[in-house]
Structures are given as C-alpha cells and as structure tokens.
Amino acid sequence: MRYMSTRGQVRDLSFKDAVMMGLANDGGLLLPKQIPAIDTTQLAAYQTMSYPQIAFDIISRFTGDDFDQNDLRELIERSYATFDHPDVTPVTKQDGVYILELFHGPTLAFKDVALQFLGNLFEYLLEERNEKMNILGATSGDTGSAAIYGVRGKDRINIFIMHPDGKVSPIQKLQMTTVTDENVFNLAIRGTFDDGQRIVKETFNDLDFKANYSLGAVNSINWARVLAQIVYYFYAYSRVQPETGCEKIDFSVPTGNFGDIFAGYMAKRMGLPVDKLILATNENNILSRFVLNGDYSVGDVVETLSPSMDIQIASNFERYLYYLLGEDSESLCGLMESFATSKSLQFDGQLQAKVREDFDSLTVDKAATVDQIRDFHQRTGYVLDPHTAVGVRAGERLSDPDVPVVCLATAHPAKFGDAVQQAIGQDPERPASLDGIEQRDSRCELIDAETEKVKAYLAQRAR
Numbered sequence: 309m310r311y312m313s314t315r316g317q318v319r320d321l322s323f324k325d326a327v328m329m330g331l332a333n334d335g336g337l338l339l340p341k342q343i344p345a346i347d348t349t350q351l352a353a354y355q356t357m358s359y360p361q362i363a364f365d366i367i368s369r370f371t372g373d374d375f376d377q378n379d380l381r382e383l384i385e386r387s388y389a390t391f392d393h394p395d396v397t398p399v400t401k402q403d404g405v406y407i408l409e410l411f412h413g414p415t416l417a418f419k420d421v422a423l424q425f426l427g428n429l430f431e432y433l434l435e436e437r438n439e440k441m442n443i444l445g446a447t448s449g450d451t452g453s454a455a456i457y458g459v460r461g462k463d464r465i466n467i468f469i470m471h472p473d474g475k476v477s478p479i480q481k482l483q484m485t486t487v488t489d490e491n492v493f494n495l496a497i498r499g500t501f502d503d504g505q506r507i508v509k510e511t512f513n514d515l516d517f518k519a520n521y522s523l524g525a526v527n528s529i530n531w532a533r534v535l536a537q538i539v540y541y542f543y544a545y546s547r548v549q550p551e552t553g554c555e556k557i558d559f560s561v562p563t564g565n566f567g568d569i570f571a572g573y574m575a576k577r578m579g580l581p582v583d584k585l586i587l588a589t590n591e592n593n594i595l596s597r598f599v600l601n602g603d604y605s606v607g608d609v610v611e612t613l614s615p616s617m618d619i620q621i622a623s624n625f626e627r628y629l630y631y632l633l634g635e636d637s638e639s640l641c642g643l644m645e646s647f648a649t650s651k652s653l654q655f656d657g658q659l660q661a662k663v664r665e666d667f668d669s670l671t672v673d674k675a676a677t678v679d680q681i682r683d684f685h686q687r688t689g690y691v692l693d694p695h696t697a698v699g700v701r702a703g704e705r706l707s708d709p710d711v712p713v714v715c716l717a718t719a720h721p722a723k724f725g726d727a728v729q730q731a732i733g734q735d736p737e738r739p740a741s742l743d744g745i746e747q748r749d750s751r752c753e754l755i756d757a758e759t760e761k762v763k764a765y766l767a768q769r770a771r
C-alpha cells in the first residue's frame with residue numbers, strides 16, 4: 309500500500325511515512341493510491357467479530373507489509389482497552405433510529421477512537437526510528453483533549469494544542485488544561501478554530517521548520533485519523549444490518565471539519581452498502597450549502613450550541629474534492645489556488661449531481677438543536693449532546709422510512725452541560741472521569757493567533 313498527495317507532488321510513501329508526514333509536503337493531503345475492497349463475505353464475517361478484530365482487519369489493509377502484523381494487532385487492542393464499554397462503540401436503538409455511541413473513550417468524544425490509536429502508533433514509530441516529535445494541533449474543543457490523552461507522558465513526544473480562547477465549553481477546556489504532564493502545552497489563541505488550523509498548515513508548510521522540529525500532526529489532516537474512523541462505519545453496519553435485514557443503511561454525521569463523514573465516504577468506496585451520507589451542520593453551514601447548491605463560500609464563524617463544529621474551512625474537503633474531480637491533481641491545485649484568494653468555490657450542475665449521489669444535508673440552528681434534545685429526551689429518555697442532536701435531527705428528517713439510519717453520537721452530553729440544561733432543565737449525568745476536574749491544577753497560556761508567535765513558542769520548548 310502506497311500513499312500520495314492530493315496535489316500530486318508527493319507520490320510514493322509507505323503507510324508509516326504517511327503517518328509521520330501528517331500534512332503532505334506539497335501542501336496537500338495524503339490518500340492511499342488504491343482503496344482496498346471489502347466484499348460481502350467479509351462484511352458478513354464482521355457480524356461475529358469484536359471491535360478490535362474489525363479494526364485490525366480494516367487497518368491492516370492500509371498499512372502494507374512493512375508493519376509487523378502482531379505488533380499492529382497488539383497496538384489496536386491496547387488502544388481500545390481504554391474504552392469504558394466492552395463493545396467500544398456500542399449501537400443503541402431509540403425510537404426507530406440507531407445511535408452509534410462514539411464517546412466511551414477517555415475524553416468522552418469520538419476523537420478518542422482515532423487518537424488513542426494514533427498516540428500509540430506515534431510512540432511505536434518513534435521507538436522504531438529512534439526519533440522525537442513535536443505535535444502541533446488545533447482544536448475546536450474535542451481533538452485537543454483526545455490528542456493530549458493519547459500522548460500524555462509519552463517519551464519522545466511534546467504536544468502543543470491551540471484552542472480558540474473562550475470558545476470551547478468549560479469541561480472541554482478543563483479536559484485539556486488539567487493535564488499538566490511536562491510534555492503537554494495548551495495554548496488559548498485569540499481567534500477562532502479556523503485561525504488555529506491555518507497556523508497548523510502554515511507551520512507545516514514551512515518545510516525547514518517542519519524538519520528541524522520533527523512536527524507531527526494529530527488533526528484529521530493525518531491519514532491515520534481518517535483510517536481509524538472508517539472502522540466504526542463497518543462496525544455499525546455489522547450490528548445494524550442483521551437486525552433490520554435491509555441491505556443498505558444511511559449514516560447521519562454531525563459535521564465540521566469533514567473528517568468524520570469523509571471516513572464514511574471512504575467506507576462506501578471500500579464497498580460498505582451505504583445509501584446516503586447525511587451531512588448535518590449547525591449555522592456554520594458552508595458544507596451544507598455545498599451539498600445542496602454547489603456553493604462553497606466562506607462566511608464568518610458563528611458561535612453555536614455545538615462549538616466543536618464552529619468551523620468554516622473544512623480541511624478534509626480537499627480529500628473529497630480530489631475524488632469529485634476524478635482524481636485529477638492538476639484541476640484540484642487550480643481550485644485550491646483560486647479558493648485561497650477568493651474564499652469561494654462554485655460547482656456546476658453536473659458536479660452537484662455527483663455530490664448528491666452520495667450526500668444529503670440539513671442545517672440545524674440553535675433553536676432546532678434545543679428542540680431536538682428536548683423532544684428526543686421526552687420520546688426516549690435518552691440525552692443527546694448538542695452535536696449529536698444536530699445529526700439526529702438531520703437523520704430523522706432526511707432518511708428514507710424504508711432505510712435504517714445510524715446517527716453518529718460524537719460526544720457525551722456531560723461535555724456540554726449548558727446546552728443540555730437549556731433543553732431539558734436538568735444536568736446530564738456526569739461520568740466518573742470528570743470527578744473533581746474543576747479542582748485539579750491547570751496550565752494554559754494565552755497567545756495571539758499568529759503563526760510566527762506560535763512557531764517561536766514551540767521552538768523554545770521543543771524536544
């Protein structure tokens with residue numbers, strides 16, 4: 309298995325090199341050269357396999373022969389042993405919809421699924437290469453803590469995480485800043501998540517800096533993130549399909565940076581019988597406008613009840629665009645250049661029709677999010693977090709009555725107590741991992757959203 313960049317200048321990487329490179333050195337995003345196919349026999353076999361077994365079967369198809377298979381199996385098992393549910397990502401049925409609970413990891417959001425794995429993978433590769441790494445990441449609230457928990461206390465790694473100051477929930481902030489291990493650095497930036505993501509990309513695109521400080525990426529620009537997220541689409545299908553007897557299934561995905569739903573798109577390309585991928589957004593609905601009208605034009609970031617999705621420029625969109633344009637790097641580079649200056653792309657009817665073969669979409673605003681949490685709670689007794697509520701709203705509105713819909717529950721409601729309180733007048737149940745979090749020591753520094761300042765900060769504290 310070899311990897312190449314969407315922009316065509318990086319062409320022939322091993323899986324291990326792709327993981328270490330993070331952002332491709334030509335500014336693009338890495339993708340496998342071929343997409344492995346999963347046939348119906350294998351799909352049926354998944355029905356009796358555990359989550360780590362399915363994860364191994366899928367991930368090993370992307371790693372190639374130079375990854376010791378026993379080591380990979382052990383690494384995957386260790387990554388999912390930290391989850392507090394025996395099924396890792398259990399599926400529950402509530403009033404006709406299937407909820408895929410992705411929040412049973414250490415930081416209570418779906419990011420743990422990939423970042424427990426990536427943290428162990430980095431450790432393994434750095435040991436093998438006798439190297440060190442400085443991770444630079446941006447978060448709108450969940451990637452940050454999941455990445456920190458994935459690498460805290462690990463030799464050979466320092467991690468620098470930027471979050472938008474004042475724009476993450478109190479629990480999200482505490483989950484990051486109360487990890488005071490020596491290798492963890494939290495930066496509250498005066499700006500938005502998009503500013504943080506821009507700083508990450510600009511820093512990685514300075515190839516001398518990237519090499520000198522051995523930068524590593526934990527955001528979904530890193531292919532390993534997407535890869536680990538593909539697994540739960542297959543897992544959900546293996547649990548839901550036998551119960552319903554339907555061949556095809558819809559997935560509804562609350563979307564911000566387009567990583568999670570892109571993993572679903574890859575699963576579909578691998579052969580998973582997906583009917584529709586429902587892309588659910590909050591008021592930051594650039595992706596929804598793209599799916600429905602071919603309009604990908606950046607607006608101002610709006611603060612919503614689902615802060616982790618308060619994103620305008622979705623980094624994985626480039627990966628999808630590459631496939632939409634028929635795997636043509638030259639056209640893709642043209643579009644990315646034009647987007648860099650105009651902050652807007654418009655797609656014609658033919659391309660729009662192609663998008664609609666895979667995706668449908670709905671924007672769910674604040675009022676609808678609150679209403680969805682309240683109404684769902686009244687119907688089922690189940691408490692949705694505001695991001696999941698956005699996805700469930702879209703899933704209930706857009707899925708075909710004859711097709712089962714799996715809604716991705718991307719965070720535990722306890723991370724967003726205020727929104728839940730507003731909707732149902734009571735606090736969500738608090739998992740034990742949050743006990744006493746407000747009393748723990750914390751560490752965080754405020755910094756301007758300027759690439760050179762962040763680079764200087766990192767350079768002074770780098771491994």
Ligand SMILES: Cc1ncc(COP(=O)(O)O)c(C=O)c1O
Nearest residue numbers: 450563564565566567568616718
């Ligand atoms: C809780 C939660 N739900 C949904 C999303 C959206 O996922 P993605 O960015 O992969 O589209 C995020 C982060 O982006 C998140 O943290």
Ligand SMILES: N[C@@H](CCOP(=O)(O)O)C(=O)O
Nearest residue numbers: 447448449450451527528565
């Ligand atoms: N919602 C994310 C945003 C970053 O997305 P990523 O998937 O690219 O890491 C977050 O919680 O930080």
